């Protein structure tokens with residue numbers, strides 16, 4: 001289907017994209033993903049491109065508070081949404097508690113996966129507080145938002161870390177969950 | 179990626195009209211499968227009609243205990259709904275054992291049902307594949323098919339349907355509500371997805387342009403005793419190798435009624451009707467469960483590399499049933 005090299009003109013749309021509380025009037029190519037818009041257009045390079053196929057979580061950001069993979073999200077669909085990236089987690093100069101915990105627990109090596117881990121953990125903890133179960137939550141059981149290690153590992157399985165810093169990532173998240 | 183026009187209509191009729199008006203248009207749900215396939219060059223729609231506004235994102239509990247689920251409901255919201263967890267645990271478990279927290283937040287019910295196979299040749303436009311590029315052949319048959327079908331395939335295609343949710347909905351006999359060119363109609367599962375035959379490019383019985391607007395789950399009180407069990411190559415965040423959705427209605431020492439569906443074994447979410455028939459009225463015992471699994475598997479025709487799935491299905495079915503009746 002892709003054999004015909006496509007020479008048709010790009011389709012663009014005017015929109016307003018709200019990121020970390022700032023509204024950006026932009027013209028987007030309909031093909032643009034949120035990840036590319038953030039990194040290439042808005043110079044918000046916190047979200048990382050790992051796989052570009054939803055498989056690694058490095059590009060995780062929050063859309064209206066829910067974690068999503070920005071590499072599979074079309075920017076053009078987000079005109080009325082609020083995006084939060086890792087750049088927007090801190091409260092002014094005070095780091096988010098998860099950021100502090102990641103530093104204290106040495107929860108990273110190269111740091112490439114870290115922005116995605118942080119945004120994912122913020123969304124994940126909100127899900128747990130809302131009582132969302134995971135597949136390891138006991139049958140019909142209610143969710144203990146303090147989350148044991150098995151719960152944290154399962155709920156964070158969409159975020160891979162090539163450096164294998166998982167032990168400390170789990171410890172850092174556990175500290176904030178409790 | 180080919181440039182495309184983006185539209186986001188507010189209601190179903192407009193969505194249908196917009197799709198019909200533009201050749202090469204496709205509906206867009208959460209985009210987790212479609213955007214990926216566009217990026218890979220497998221699909222190249224000229225227009226995307228985003229239906230996340232046109233399709234309801236509400237879940238209604240019916241007076242009789244059944245559920246009405248808008249096609250735009252996100253997988254995460256469906257899995258977390260108290261009525262789903264309490265009355266249809268297999269559905270909550272199927273959803274929660276699929277993909278990742280991020281993907282489940284994005285994926286819609288309709289998109290999940292209509293997601294395409296994960297066969298590696300299908301996803302690679304440089305390779306032949308009857309499903310993606312009709313008439314080019316099926317290299318999986320002699321090539322990489324470790325995770326492909328053992329039941330229901332054809333000479334044209336041996337792919338599996340990848341959805342976990344669809345397996346639970348197939349066991350539950352879910353009714354898919356569709357808005358078509360000639361008006362609304364319904365399709366009961368199993369029956370939405372079609373076996374490949376000589377037309378593997380058609381995954382479902384839907385006509386081009388048909389819009390799924392809702393999925394209804396009929397009341398099934400004994401589904402409160404149900405389970406989804408999934409085997410995959412790693413502990414989490416991987417597609418199914420083999421899975422089973424099972425519900426049993428116990429009465430005294432026998433199985434009065436049951437529902438069983440299998441995932442990872444066929445081009446469609448597979449309702450195990452032979453196993454169900456074998457189990458109805460049978461005593462609650464491991465031997466009955468084994469006979470039921472074997473009854474279904476007599477039809478299995480494993481390929482060179484996936485014979486292991488036969489034993490795996492048998493074990494997973496027996497284990498799921500044992501778990502359900504509380505025998506260890």
Ligand SMILES: Cc1cc2nc3c(=O)[nH]c(=O)nc-3n(C[C@H](O)[C@H](O)[C@H](O)COP(=O)(O)OP(=O)(O)OC[C@H]3O[C@@H](n4cnc5c(N)ncnc54)[C@H](O)[C@@H]3O)c2cc1C
Nearest residue numbers: 054207208209210211212276277286288289290341342390
């Ligand atoms: C990394 C990764 C891992 C995954 N792991 C799993 C897994 O373990 N188990 C599993 O089951 N799934 C898994 N998935 C697949 C995921 O569940 C699907 O991609 C998702 O459910 C598709 O839903 P969507 O809303 O994003 O669909 P989209 O990608 O938006 O659309 C999919 C198809 O449905 C059509 N469509 C959408 N809405 C409608 C409608 N209302 N009416 C008619 N047609 C419509 C579209 O045109 C398209 O053809 C995984 C996906 C990824 C990316």
Ligand code: SF4
Nearest residue numbers: 297307316335336337
């Ligand atoms: S099994 Fe089906 S999807 Fe895979 S290569 Fe063959 S025709 Fe294509």
Ligand code: FES
Nearest residue numbers: 050051052057071
């Ligand atoms: S870059 Fe988005 S999930 Fe890997």
Ligand code: FES
Nearest residue numbers: 109111161162163
């Ligand atoms: S710290 Fe290097 S990938 Fe996670």
